[in-house]
Amino acid sequence: MSTRLRADGISSQPMRFDLHTHSVHSDGTTTPTEISHLAASLGLGGFALTDHDTTEGWEEGRVAASAAGLEFLPGMEITTKHEGRSTHLLAYGIDPSHDDLTAALARVRESRVGRAREMVRRLAADFDIVWESVNAEGSVRTVGRPHIADALVDAGYFADRSAAFADVLHPGSAYYLPTYAIDTVEAIRMVRDAGGVAVLAHPAAGRHRRAVDPSVLEILVEAGLWGIELDHPENRREWIPVLADFADAHGLHVTGASDYHGAGKPNRLGEHTSPAAIWDAIRAQVAAPH
Numbered sequence: 046m047s048t049r050l051r052a053d054g055i056s057s058q059p060m061r062f063d064l065h066t067h068s069v070h071s072d073g074t075t076t077p078t079e080i081s082h083l084a085a086s087l088g089l090g091g092f093a094l095t096d097h098d099t100t101e102g103w104e105e106g107r108v109a110a111s112a113a114g115l116e117f118l119p120g121m122e123i124t125t126k127h128e129g130r131s132t133h134l135l136a137y138g139i140d141p142s143h144d145d146l147t148a149a150l151a152r153v154r155e156s157r158v159g160r161a162r163e164m165v166r167r168l169a170a171d172f173d174i175v176w177e178s179v180n181a182e183g184s185v186r187t188v189g190r191p192h193i194a195d196a197l198v199d200a201g202y203f204a205d206r207s208a209a210f211a212d213v214l215h216p217g218s219a220y221y222l223p224t225y226a227i228d229t230v231e232a233i234r235m236v237r238d239a240g241g242v243a244v245l246a247h248p249a250a251g252r253h254r255r256a257v258d259p260s261v262l263e264i265l266v267e268a269g270l271w272g273i274e275l276d277h278p279e280n281r282r283e284w285i286p287v288l289a290d291f292a293d294a295h296g297l298h299v300t301g302a303s304d305y306h307g308a309g310k311p312n313r314l315g316e317h318t319s320p321a322a323i324w325d326a327i328r329a330q331v332a333a334p335h
């Protein structure tokens with residue numbers, strides 16, 4: 046089952062799957078339906094929708110993927126923190142009604158609103174932006190710095206999100222505030238308890254001073270971590286080998302994905318992917334319907 050070939054009749058390449066994408070339900074700029082259409086046009090076998098801290102896009106993603114002849118995996122990128130390091134945790138197939146996890150995620154989303162409001166208040170001293178231009182009344186999307194970036198771009202201060210991130214939205218900026226994050230070990234335990242599969246997102250992202258340390262990976266594996274996302278556009282190449290060796294030695298799975306955000310980031314859908322063996326292994330063991 047893990048050597049399925051692409052179904053487009055053109056290529057005899059093995060099918061590929063994108064395990065990390067964001068939609069308008071968090072800080073992507075395209076809908077789950079648009080992601081499905083794009084994934085089909087690229088010849089992908091399927092994709093996981095992993096909006097930040099929300100299950101909001103799952104139903105649309107499931108329906109759209111099925112209509113496009115694609116497989117679908119409901120996922121999430123959870124905002125977590127391990128010993129002061131901001132750590133993103135990909136969770137696949139969790140039961141969306143799990144009490145503890147649902148409560149923890151609600152707390153994360155609420156904290157994000159308070160934090161974004163306060164960052165906008167600080168920015169408003171020097172830039173002509175207001176909260177209403179960042180978060181429309183009644184919006185249910187998970188709010189984050191990218192939405193503040195959009196308001197700054199719309200007001201003409203920056204060319205794109207990346208330019209705003211490099212300047213006023215950077216953690217070193219006086220306007221920056223951290224947001225509440227779930228303890229990573231706690232999050233992994235909850236994901237497991239909710240029938241999901243936990244994968245550490247971009248553990249070698251260049252935005253950090255160093256990759257996640259193997260000693261930290263030991264702790265996360267102990268808590269139930271299933272895999273690490275080594276093939277990701279923001280991982281620094283020179284930091285990967287030590288993580289790959291660790292994964293080899295500890296039976297950790299290695300995934301690849303694009304972290305697509307539509308027009309919000311340069312990452313292209315399907316530019317990094319996982320093989321069917323990884324996709325099937327995850328889908329075989331998760332709780333949520335897919």
Ligand code: AMP
Pocket residue numbers: 072188189190191206207208210211306309310
């Ligand atoms: P936040 O979770 O609110 O702290 O915002 C961080 C999110 O912003 C990350 O998860 C990315 O999705 C996004 N992001 C980070 N850097 C950039 C960038 N340079 N351009 C666009 N989006 C970014």
Ligand code: ZN
Pocket residue numbers: 067071072073097306
């Ligand atoms: Zn994002």
Ligand code: FE
Pocket residue numbers: 122133246247
């Ligand atoms: Fe991330």
Ligand code: FE
Pocket residue numbers: 065067122304
């Ligand atoms: Fe992401």
